[in-house]
Amino acid sequence: MMSALYAALAAALACWPAWPGLMSYDSLFAWEEARSGVETMLWPPMHAYLFWISRELGAGAWGLFVFQAFLLFFAAALCANLLMRRALWAAAALAAFAAAFVYVPELLGTLMAQWRDVTTTSFALAGLAAWLVAGRRRSTVPLAVAGVLFAVAAALRYNAVLLLVLIAPLMVWRPYLQPAPPPRARLVAAAALSLGLALAWGSTHWRLPDFAPLPSAHNFAGTQEFDLIGISACADKDELPTGLTLGWPISPRQIRRAYDPRHLQLAFRAVPGQPRILESDAGGEVERIWPRAVRHQFGCYLAHRTAVFVQQMGLAKGEVFYPVHLQIDANPFGLKVAHPQALARVGGYVRTRAPELWRRPFWLYLLAAAVVGALWLRRAPQALLFTGLLGGAFAYPALLFVAAPAADARYIFPSSVLAAWLIAAGTALILDRRAAQRADTLDALLAAATTKPVRVVSRAPGS
Template sequence: MGESPTRRADAAAAAWWPWLLALAGFAFDVAAFWPGQMSFDSAYAWWQARGGQTADVVPPALVQVWRLCEAIRSGPGLVFALHLVLFWSGLALFVRALRLRAAVALPVFLLVAFAPVPWLLRSHVWTDVGLFSALLLASGVLACVHAGASRRWLVGALPPLFYAAALRHNALPAVLPLAFWLAWLAQRGSPSASRANVAAIAAGLLAAMLATNHGLSRTVERHVPMWPSLAQFDLVAVSIAADRLLLPDFLHEPGLEVGELAATFRHWSNTPMFFGLRHGLREPFSIVPGSDEARTLRRAWMDAILGHPGAWLAHRWQLTRALFGTHAPDWPRELVYVDDEVPYRDNPPVARNTSVLHATLMRAAAALVATPLLAAWPYAVLALVACALAWRRRFETRGAVALVLLASAALFAAPLPLLAPAAELRYLGWPCVAALLAFVCVLAGPRTSAR
């Protein structure tokens, strides 16, 4: 016997309903935040895309994409719209993979898209937003294949995966589980399937991503190592704890004392220590890779960590608490969001969104900025709950998909306590989104076998 008309209608609604919700969400974001909010980092990337000297402080992938958009329409708007398309398309595909009824799809959309962290971060033209949006699209495609869609769909996961891998210097750990997921799906059901073949396919994908990133880096005019900034941040923190200046002489003006540093230093960011000093600090990105200065700084950094491990760990722990915890009311709101179109050099002025909707949402953001609703730790708790549920259901599609997402989030977040230069919430955008997706997946995902 064939399917009943009611079941066919339900199946048709399940297919188009997520796309209708995604279109509505895209329209909401455009109305609320167009042309996208720009911090200094965004403005600097735009300046490079417009022809300024390129430096790999900004991932060159964003600059190249922005140049393509700039040829069509100048400004941040098209990059902002591109990231929105990636996000909403990925969410629609993910909900489609879960095979949810319309009545269930709506609260899932609202939970994932309008939880405070992804909702507020999505308003910005940031690489972090591009990263979690691209990973969401790739995850949506892979979840559809996992749930039974044709393996030909796997091709659709490649562009967002490559884009995500190129958008952040630390993106590859987040991409790694998705690459293995794609490789496993490509081999699933094949007579030649084996762990070795899966590993070979995943390794080939990662090698291709590394080669792509290397090729993009060759387009940059000035290569800037990131580690000197981190080294300087740690050295100042340890100097204050040890009450002895451990910075190399070339990183500060003569006469600088520890007490002067302590008055301006904050564990939640490496920026405040540059302001308010009588004897200034040198900007670390001017250090030439491979130079005597670079070698001296590296030795001083390692010596400080090995000589004062407790002070270094205490500093990194305070940064970690700031990164994952609730932000204090007196901290700059820019650690959470930027309601601005920051100018930079000769960039044309960008008109800010002055709609009533935008003003209302920004008042809400200001009211929430020092509450747990705009902190990462509730999402970490949610991830732990989802992990426990997913492990019990690991032989079902919903459990397996959730575990892959949580592995991606964990690998991305794990190095941040040691490597983050500031407690900016945007660094944890993908772990927050992945936690929401995994939680939804284990509660509402299909119960088919994952094998």
């Protein structure tokens, strides 16, 4: 009950200013597909299916908006309550978790939007909660549910699988978070994860409800074009296929004027006195040229990807890029912001505070690593579980280093939220001295991972 009340209050506070949910091109596209049918796999269609459910239930677009925010905080609260010995420390952890969304404005800015990044995070945390319930009850049913929830997260964002890079093996190895689990539990965990991820992959190839094959889409083409522009700007050499400028010659100096590591789309803006770079794969030329350009100009490729990553993690000297989308883009569906004055106030807070150094998202990752390290030093029973979560939090943005076509703050929302939860819950566990005395399944897990075997040396009588 406490978890539900906490989630309802947090969701209400986050959703009210942005009601019925801020929407940009891709979220409006998903809403359109929920009405007309899925036609492409360029964006994973699971978001459109969830919008369809919301629409069929009579809630419109706002139904998914409220659901994803509620599920995020409910799952976070349930996880904390399952891990904490005392309700007081669980409440402290949840207060700190909610405060992170205010202190790190990019989290709040993303939470107010109808972006798949929020929905991905919600289902990933719900999967973690289901797994912890399985460990508490020693039941295969919530274990199977965890696999399904993780699969939905992966179906929403291709790279969400990276959040599970250590969690999935740990879930199969210790399905009930203790040594020597029943073989049946391991089988259920492995089957649920395997089947779930297979269905997540299938959802991007065949649509519902007719299972018609979706047209293939080269989802990496935008990143490859971004890389070619960045490499050209760095190497002082035009590596762009002529199709990107409709055959007009473009000099390295002109490419540098168009290039901006914050977003691929910024390179397509009109720059007076020079050809315009088009958003295109140039008939497959981008894909063909990209490997050669990366191989021959690898130093510039790394420089470009590093520049994007610096923007992505909030490490740049200037403002944090795209911390909030303060509108619902023009649309034919009648969707518009219901509380513009409240949105202006909250949005103004996000925009003005986001550039402050101590509120940047990279701090979440550094602090999360420090907290998990402290749990190991304290020999806390939750240390191994938290290490698995930390691995996912770091693996998620690591893939973005090579795959992101932009440095939007929302792209790292799932891993940033996970890091914020690790900080809040881990700190509460460290401060709660009784947590080390907790006799539950996690104690046995840590003991199996950290206890050194005792070597027995026999001595002859009289020696």
